[in-house]
Amino acid sequence: MSLIEEIMEKNKEVATDRYSMSVGELIAMYKDGELLLRPEYQRLFRWTPEQKSRLVESLILGIPVPSIFISQLEDGTWEIIDGLQRMSTILETTGDLLHIDGNKKSPLILTRTKYLPSLEGTSWNHEDSNLQLPNEAKLRIKRSRIDVNIVLSKSDPTSKYELFQRLNTGGTPATDQEVRNAILVMTNPGFFSWISELSTREYxxxxxxxxxxALEEQFDLELITRFIVFRNLELDELTNISELGTFLTDKIVSLAEDPSFNKEENEIAFKRTFEPLARVLGDKSFKRYNAVKDTAQGAMLISIFEIIAIGMSYYLGNAENIIHDEKIIEVHKALPAERRFSLSSGQGIRASTRIPNTIGLGREMFKL
Structure with a gap:
């Protein structure tokens, strides 16, 4: 297929439109249920009060703000793809943002900004009239305009996921996992909630x-994503990793969309992996063992996580399989002397080289 043919073919898959809309119109659509900003996304918001206040300052002063990107669903409603933090900030400012529990969040208390220092301490409906935003400022916010780019419903269903991965405009740059989380919410909110719940388990x-x-950037959820993805893949599939972030996203979304994916079996494996690790090694589980000092020390190593946690989990979805505490301690102490571990734990090693080694070694060392 020639380049021109590829362009024409892919152009059919992504249909777009563009409007300039007032903030007031967008707020009204949200309140009427016509503009969706899923409550699950709120865990992804990382803007500081200062960043939020700068956006409000821009709206009041008429300073252009980046476009937002919308996916038009089959029923005609709009779902935000990119611009989540901007739109949530606007709704929080006016006191219209719904919390995860369905109740409205309190209006944002603004901070001092470069051009409008008197914004400090004010809010949309402050009980102290002296600290309430003046009507003129409110009208300026509601009348300010934002460009809205729409991916229409006839587009390829995966288009909004691809766009979300490519779009990260303004504010605090999203980590791979934060983007991945948002895509999971779009794909299967229940699957995202399940992963989030696993991350709260004490063990x-x-x-x-x-x-x-690391917690703020959702690295705990990235570890669980790696756990689920790698324990469910065959070793030959791990040689196809070119860019790890994209690989993990594609695989976890594929599992979230798969109706045959066995969450119960994976949850059993998760519990039967981390319960004994917490009991036997605790916070030393993924640190390098020092034979001289007879203890594990230093930072957590992702290569040890891949060998021990994912290696154990491969066998523990089956309740009949048992890995004894002594075996866990034995493997943990033996790792530093393993040549394949040394080759996989240094700096600058590509994921496509490291991961087949670590996952393969873990399965080998815990083989029943």
Whole structure:
């Protein structure tokens, strides 16, 4: 197929339209249920109060803000693809944003901004009239206009996922996992909720001590994504990894869309992997063992997570299979001397090289 033929073919798959709409119109559509911003997305929002206040400042002063991208669903309603944080900030400012529990969030308390320092402490409907946004400011916000780019319903169903991966305009750049989470919510909200619930299990949290930043960037969910994806793949499929982030996204979305995917079996494997790890090794589960000091130390290593957690899990979906505590300790202590581990844990090793090694080694070392 020639380049021109490819262009013409793909152009049929993505149908778009574009409007300029007032903020007031978008708010009205949200309140009427015609503009969807799924409550599950709220875990993905990472804007600070200062970033939110700068957006409000831009709307008041008429400073252009980036477009938002919408997917038009079959029933004609619109779902936000890109611009989640901008639209949620607008709705939080006016007191219209619904929390995950269905109740409205309190209006945003604004902070001092570069051009409008008097915004500090104000809000849309503050009980203190001196701290309530003046009507002129409210009207300026509601009358300000935003370009809305629409992916129409006749587009290929995967178009909105592809667009979401490519679009990350303004604000705090999204991590791969944050983008992945949003795509999962679009694909199967129940699947995303399931993964999120797994991340709250105490036995899992006891094994992965992470910084506030890592938790903020959803790295706990990335570990669970790796766990689910890699334990369900055959080794020969792991040689096709060119870019790990895209590979993980494609595979987890594929599992979320698969009606035959066995969540129960994977949840059993998750529990039977992390419960004994928490009991036997705790927060040393994925740290390198030091034979001289007879303890594990240093930072958590993703290569050890792939070998131990995913290696164990491959066998533990079957309730008849047992991996004894002594075996876990034996493997953990033996890893530093394993040549394949050393080749997989250094700097600059490509995922396509490391992951087949680590996953294969884990399955080999825990083989029943």
């Amino acid at each position: 899992f949290k006891e094994c992965i001590i992470m910084s506030d930043r």
